Amino acid sequence: MIDMRDTSPHAPRSTASDSPRFPRRGLRRALAIAGVLALTGCGLLEPVDTSAIQAAEIDPDARVIRFAHPYEPTHPVETCGVATLREELVDDGIHIESYPSAQIGSEAETTEQVATGGLELAVVGPSFLGVWHEDAEVLDGAFIFTSVDEFDEATTGPILNDLYDEVAEETGLRVTSTWYYGTRHITSNVPITSPEDLQGLKVRTPDAPCT
Numbered sequence: 204m205i206d207m208r209d210t211s212p213h214a215p216r217s218t219a220s221d222s223p224r225f226p227r228r229g230l231r232r233a234l235a236i237a238g239v240l241a242l243t244g245c246g247l248l249e250p251v252d253t254s255a256i257q258a259a260e261i262d263p264d265a266r267v268i269r270f271a272h273p274y275e276p277t278h279p280v281e282t283c284g285v286a287t288l289r290e291e292l293v294d295d296g297i298h299i300e301s302y303p304s305a306q307i308g309s310e311a312e313t314t315e316q317v318a319t320g321g322l323e324l325a326v327v328g329p330s331f332l333g334v335w336h337e338d339a340e341v342l343d344g345a346f347i348f349t350s351v352d353e354f355d356e357a358t359t360g361p362i363l364n365d366l367y368d369e370v371a372e373e374t375g376l377r378v379t380s381t382w383y384y385g386t387r388h389i390t391s392n393v394p395i396t397s398p399e400d401l402q403g404l405k406v407r408t409p410d411a412p413c414t
Contacts, residue, residue, distance in 0.1 A: 261298050262293075262296065262298065264296070265293075265296050265297060265298040266296060266297050266298070267297075267298050267300050268292075268297060268298070268299050268300065268323045268324060269300050269302065269322050269323050269324070270285060270288070270299050270300065270301045270302065270323070270324040270325070270326075271301075271302040271305075271306070271307050271308065271313045271316075271322055271324070271325045271326070272301075272302075272303055272305075272313075272325065272326035273303075273304065273305040273309070273310055273326065274303055274304070274326070275303060275304055276303045276304065278303070280303075280326055280382065281301060281303050284382060285299055285301045285303075299324075307322070310325075310326075310327040310328055310331045311327075311331050311334070313325035313327060314327045314331045314332070314334075314335065314376070317376060318335065318374060318375055318376055326382070328343070329342030329343045330343040332370065332376070332378070335370070335373075335374045335376060336369065336370040336373055336374055336376075338366060338369065339366060339370055342363075345387075351383065354383065355381075355383070358381040359381065389401075389406075391404070
């Protein structure tokens with residue numbers, strides 16, 4: 204999933220590649236479910252009740268799809284996104300094996316794992332996608348969306364779909380959905396109320412070309 208936020212584009216999107224570990228049909232089913240989660244089970248800005256999603260027993264014969272993301276186990280990507288994926292796919296004999304908290308690598312590393320076939324699904328930010336496809340760097344530009352509705356329209360519309368098709372053709376990485384992450388904030392040990400307040404301060408940013 205590629206991380207894109209409201210005023211700076213960071214709400215998670217997923218990347219995936221076919222793997223010899225299970226039939227492509229199973230992976231495509233998982234990707235289709237991942238794609239609709241943003242519109243249904245984990246709706247945009249809508250409260251989500253996950254209490255009804257029960258932890259089902261894992262079928263020892265289930266096909267396993269590995270899913271990596273950098274967020275804590277209590278984050279909605281895990282509690283809503285992963286939980287809903289599991290619930291939707293269990294009847295198809297597919298189990299989502301989740302690795303939260305960057306257990307198997309950073310966003311840059313899990314993107315590479317997906318690209319090389321070592322991992323099926325990952326949540327990563329657009330800055331990391333831009334390393335693989337230069338035009339995707341635009342998604343990491345600050346303040347490119349003025350509202351959540353504009354963000355949703357853009358990320359599900361034809362312009363970005365065309366960009367994601369280009370990414371897939373050039374790199375083999377397929378962006379399957381956008382999961383809204385929230386609004387960009389600055390964390391500081393001094394008050395920041397205007398751009399001028401940042402003058403002279405060191406700012407930590409992702410290790411990516413656009414930033």
